[in-house]
Amino acid sequence: MNLHELPLHEASRLLGEGAVSSVELTRALLERIQAVEPRVRAFITPTPDLALSQARQSDERRARGQGRGPLDGLPLALKDIYSTRGVLTTCGSRILANYLPPYNATAVLRLAEAGFVLLGKLNMDEFAMGSSCENSAFFPTHNPWDLTRVPGGSSGGSAAALAAGMALGALGSDTGGSVRLPAAYCGVVGLKPTYGRISRYGLVAFASSLDVVGPMGKEVADVALLLQTLAGADPRDSTTPDVPVPDYRAALSGEIRGLRVGVPQEYFAAGIQPDVEAAVRAAILQLHEMGATLVDVSLPHTRYGVAAYYIIAPSEASANLARYDGVKYGLVAPGEDMWSTMERTREQGFGPEVKRRIMLGTYALSAGYYEAYYVKAQKVRTLIRRDFESAFARCDVLAAPTAPTTAFKLGEKVDDPVAMYLSDVFTITANAAGIPAVSLPCGFAGGLPVGLQLLGRPFDEATLLRAAHAYEQATPWHTYRPEL
Amino acid sequence: MAGLDQYEVVIGLEVHAQLLTDSKMYCPCSAQYAAAAPNTHVCPICLGLPGALPVINRKAVENTVLTGLALNCEIPPFAKFDRKNYPYPDLMKGYQISQYDAPLCVRGWLDCEVAGERRRVGITRVHLEEDVAKLLHVSERGESYSLIDVNRSGVPLMEIVSEPDIRSAEEARQYLVQLRAILRFLGVSSGNMEEGSFRCDANISLRPLGSDTLGAKVEVKNMNSFRAVFRAMEYEAVRQAEVLASGGRIEQETRGWLEAKGITVSQRSKEYAHDYRYFPEPDLPPLELAPSWVDDLRRRLPELPAAKLARLQEQYGLPAYDARLLTAEPGPAQYFDRLVATYPNAKVASNWITGELFRLLNASGKQIEESPIGPESLAELLTMVDRGEVSNSAAKVALEEMFASGQSAAAAVTAKGLAQISDESGLAAVVRQAIAANPQSAADYRAGKKQALGFLVGQVMRASQGKANPAVVNRLLAAELEKR
Numbered sequence: 001m002n003l004h005e006l007p008l009h010e011a012s013r014l015l016g017e018g019a020v021s022s023v024e025l026t027r028a029l030l031e032r033i034q035a036v037e038p039r040v041r042a043f044i045t046p047t048p049d050l051a052l053s054q055a056r057q058s059d060e061r062r063a064r065g066q067g068r069g070p071l072d073g074l075p076l077a078l079k080d081i082y083s084t085r086g087v088l089t090t091c092g093s094r095i096l097a098n099y100l101p102p103y104n105a106t107a108v109l110r111l112a113e114a115g116f117v118l119l120g121k122l123n124m125d126e127f128a129m130g131s132s133c134e135n136s137a138f139f140p141t142h143n144p145w146d147l148t149r150v151p152g153g154s155s156g157g158s159a160a161a162l163a164a165g166m167a168l169g170a171l172g173s174d175t176g177g178s179v180r181l182p183a184a185y186c187g188v189v190g191l192k193p194t195y196g197r198i199s200r201y202g203l204v205a206f207a208s209s210l211d212v213v214g215p216m217g218k219e220v221a222d223v224a225l226l227l228q229t230l231a232g233a234d235p236r237d238s239t240t241p242d243v244p245v246p247d248y249r250a251a252l253s254g255e256i257r258g259l260r261v262g263v264p265q266e267y268f269a270a271g272i273q274p275d276v277e278a279a280v281r282a283a284i285l286q287l288h289e290m291g292a293t294l295v296d297v298s299l300p301h302t303r304y305g306v307a308a309y310y311i312i313a314p315s316e317a318s319a320n321l322a323r324y325d326g327v328k329y330g331l332v333a334p335g336e337d338m339w340s341t342m343e344r345t346r347e348q349g350f351g352p353e354v355k356r357r358i359m360l361g362t363y364a365l366s367a368g369y370y371e372a373y374y375v376k377a378q379k380v381r382t383l384i385r386r387d388f389e390s391a392f393a394r395c396d397v398l399a400a401p402t403a404p405t406t407a408f409k410l411g412e413k414v415d416d417p418v419a420m421y422l423s424d425v426f427t428i429t430a431n432a433a434g435i436p437a438v439s440l441p442c443g444f445a446g447g448l449p450v451g452l453q454l455l456g457r458p459f460d461e462a463t464l465l466r467a468a469h470a471y472e473q474a475t476p477w478h479t480y481r482p483e484l
Numbered sequence: 485m486a487g488l489d490q491y492e493v494v495i496g497l498e499v500h501a502q503l504l505t506d507s508k509m510y511c512p513c514s515a516q517y518a519a520a521a522p523n524t525h526v527c528p529i530c531l532g533l534p535g536a537l538p539v540i541n542r543k544a545v546e547n548t549v550l551t552g553l554a555l556n557c558e559i560p561p562f563a564k565f566d567r568k569n570y571p572y573p574d575l576m577k578g579y580q581i582s583q584y585d586a587p588l589c590v591r592g593w594l595d596c597e598v599a600g601e602r603r604r605v606g607i608t609r610v611h612l613e614e615d616v617a618k619l620l621h622v623s624e625r626g627e628s629y630s631l632i633d634v635n636r637s638g639v640p641l642m643e644i645v646s647e648p649d650i651r652s653a654e655e656a657r658q659y660l661v662q663l664r665a666i667l668r669f670l671g672v673s674s675g676n677m678e679e680g681s682f683r684c685d686a687n688i689s690l691r692p693l694g695s696d697t698l699g700a701k702v703e704v705k706n707m708n709s710f711r712a713v714f715r716a717m718e719y720e721a722v723r724q725a726e727v728l729a730s731g732g733r734i735e736q737e738t739r740g741w742l743e744a745k746g747i748t749v750s751q752r753s754k755e756y757a758h759d760y761r762y763f764p765e766p767d768l769p770p771l772e773l774a775p776s777w778v779d780d781l782r783r784r785l786p787e788l789p790a791a792k793l794a795r796l797q798e799q800y801g802l803p804a805y806d807a808r809l810l811t812a813e814p815g816p817a818q819y820f821d822r823l824v825a826t827y828p829n830a831k832v833a834s835n836w837i838t839g840e841l842f843r844l845l846n847a848s849g850k851q852i853e854e855s856p857i858g859p860e861s862l863a864e865l866l867t868m869v870d871r872g873e874v875s876n877s878a879a880k881v882a883l884e885e886m887f888a889s890g891q892s893a894a895a896a897v898t899a900k901g902l903a904q905i906s907d908e909s910g911l912a913a914v915v916r917q918a919i920a921a922n923p924q925s926a927a928d929y930r931a932g933k934k935q936a937l938g939f940l941v942g943q944v945m946r947a948s949q950g951k952a953n954p955a956v957v958n959r960l961l962a963a964e965l966e967k968r
Contacts, residue, residue, distance in 0.1 A: 083533075103528045103533070200535075201537050209766035234966065238538070238539050238540065323577050325573070328531075328632075362761065366759055
């Protein structure tokens with residue numbers, strides 16, 4: 001196997017055994033990036049010099065017997081939404097095209113303390129608003145399985161980099177499905193943890209009550225490894241409760257006998273591509289054959305999820321993006337006075353989808369509409385959460401498709417925002433309820449990856465990853481790679 | 485005053501007071517920014533950088549609840565923070581984290597005295613928010629621009645809103661004096677209008693006598709002292725009465741007070757409509773205030789100025805004038821309390837504090853908290869006077885010496901040779917000498933001219949360089965003269 005094809009946990013083991021060095025691994029990945037990146041376009045800011053320097057330092061540490069643990073020396077890439085000190089952080093937007101943060105996100109700090117190597121910052125839909133990576137202000141990323149198709153979004157760069165072998169692990173972020181959807185489209189594993197499991201300090205905010213840090217990898221064990229380092233309360237993030245962090249890797253027992261798997265009928269409703277449904281149903285059957293009990297459940301408020309989300313998220317975003325005014329940092333487009341400078345900067349700096357959502361959100365919060373839209377959407381959210389609570393009284397995880405289709409063609413949905421929004425129909429509810437959910441490959445449809453989504457109880461990533469890992473190890477999907 | 489006597493003046497006051505906490509409201513930066521160079525007390529949070537998250541300052545919450553308790557407010561068991569959205573360069577995030585519909589304290593009152601009459605003013609609410617950055621407007625060489633100093637951004641601000649219960653400019657002033665005293669006695673704010681730690685906006689309207697509907701109200705801003713508030717309220721009441729008398733209508737608007745001209749002017753500038761689109765702050769959990777926690781805070785309330793004023797008159801029989809001087813500020817009040825703890829003669833204590841001590845403090849520009857003479861030292865001096873060890877006039881000299889040198893009373897008296905001679909055997913000889921040297925006076929006294937004693941007392945005082953105890957001298961002379 002080529003070094004760039006190694007799963008993260010395998011590379012970690014080899015590094016630990018001294019069978020390979022961090023510099024060797026990093027060089028292999030940099031070479032791979034050179035070879036395929038021009039076609040995939042996953043990176044906004046590659047950081048090869050920094051990576052090699054960090055790799056060298058890691059090897060030196062290890063030689064001195066001062067290795068920092070399983071992530072020490074492992075090359076990862078981060079979605080460009082993470083504040084990285086001294087490294088360009090654009091959020092896929094022109095308005096931050098030259099923004100060099102003076103501080104590191106907690107997630108980045110924890111990975112840094114663990115000794116990771118930064119390969120670069122990855123492409124994304126602008127401010128995480130999008131499902132295809134086509135809303136990046138710079139360029140779209142291409143799906144390594146079919147370069148004419150989208151990788152999904154908004155963490156499109158992260159998923160594509162993993163699938164193309166350009167990083168051994170990655171961070172995305174998930175607000176309405178932005179880790180799981182691209183993971184499904186690109187045939188990799190993407191975890192949306194419980195809201196509050198991982199600190200959001202330094203994760204540039206899109207929708208504050210929905211955003212989470214999302215570890216991604218080629219295999220479930222890779223994601224578990226990343227989660228172990230990232231999880232845990234942070235005094236800098238008041239929305240991270242003091243919940244103990246279990247040993248996620250120890251949870252990967254391969255055993256799912258007696259596991260109760262709920263199958264929500266609303267997630268198999270009309271509109272789902274038949275071969276996608278077939279692959280997901282086969283996966284659920286596989287779980288059953290491995291000893292899990294299948295339980296029919298109903299989540300009746302599923303169909304209101306997209307509508308509620310597209311009120312709440314833009315509302316919070318309209319406030320979160322108010323700071324980009326051409327005064328303090330980022331793009332400045334001067335006008336005759338202060339107000340016209342602000343207007344021009346935002347007009348030039350934001351793309352159409354971002355503007356659309358800012359206007360939607362401002363409207364939904366405005367006097368006379370707040371009760372009818374924002375408050376109503378939050379109430380729907382409570383109902384969605386209660387659906388899950390009832391379901392989890394009768395089962396341990398839920399199984400469903402991640403997306404209604406496989407990856408669509410570049411340009412296919414750009415002119416139809418609502419059609420684009422509907423890609424999120426199966427992923428959005430987990431964000432609304434704050435529960436964890438993971439997408440992992442479960443087959444192919446027309447040569448394109450299909451994602452199986454498992455959803456779990458709050459802070460029960462251990463059970464979720466156990467179920468995902470057991471399925472993964474009993475199937476061949478995680479061994480397939482796109483030909484590039 | 486065109487018909488003002490036909491109207492009732494209705495005033496409500498809104499005070500913003502900066503809290504004296506160590507750190508800012510939502511970040512650990514120092515809140516003591518007065519002496520700091522611009523933009524040195526800043527961090528990603530108060531700068532509003534992408535990805536930064538707020539954390540609640542516990543002390544600020546405590547101080548606000550303490551203030552509410554001192555203002556007789558109810559403390560609801562549930563409170564939360566909300567985003568108040570509006571664009572301005574001094575508002576770093578483009579929204580202020582404030583409190584909208586679930587403030588910390590509601591429905592209280594404050595008593596003040598206007599022309600000898602007690603007036604009760606309702607307190608609608610007390611809530612907590614953050615201050616904005618400071619703008620410095622520069623005009624030089626034909627260029628006009630503004631500089632932003634972010635040091636003040638995020639400093640905790642308490643907003644105290646009164647009911648429209650105030651009925652005159654004088655009452656407005658007394659309300660502010662009382663409120664400020666309470667805040668200073670609590671130690672939660674320095675309450676300084678000139679320094680900007682205590683700001684006041686007013687809402688004023690007129691209504692015909694006997695009516696209970698409110699007239700169109702005018703908001704008055706830019707009053708920078710209590711006197712300015714008084715003058716602005718007087719001016720505005722007259723202005724509104726004149727408008728009404730001439731058949732006009734009061735415009736509901738914001739007007740600015742111009743101190744130099746003594747008038748208010750309309751501030752109908754091109755402002756964005758004030759729809760703040762409040763929504764609950766998703767980055768901060770709501771607060772649940774346990775009754776036991778509130779009770780603990782209530783127990784920590786110090787004696788408030790109004791109660792102290794009453795007690796000094798009732799318990800110590802101090803005249804109202806003296807009691808007012810001692811309770812206007814927490815410094816003298818605490819000094820007095822400590823003094824009478826060891827020196828129980830309250831009237832004497834009061835006289836010395838408000839007389840001699842205040843004189844020395846004013847002359848040296850010191851606050852009583854910085855007095856080189858502590859209450860215990862003053863007690864010592866006053867006890868020496870009572871014991872006849874030093875005369876009252878000599879004690880004043882001793883006090884000056886104590887103030888200048890920091891010496892104790894005994895040391896200062898000795899150093900300046902101020903000890904009074906009360907020892908009878910010591911004085912007996914001097915008394916007999918004075919009588920012997922002034923036979924005419926002695927004869928006059930014996931003949932019935934009692935005033936002649938005064939001359940003889942003077943002679944003894946001179947002979948003893950003023951150190952003889954005059955009362956003792958009087959007694960000894962009389963006794964000696966009566967012998968013959």
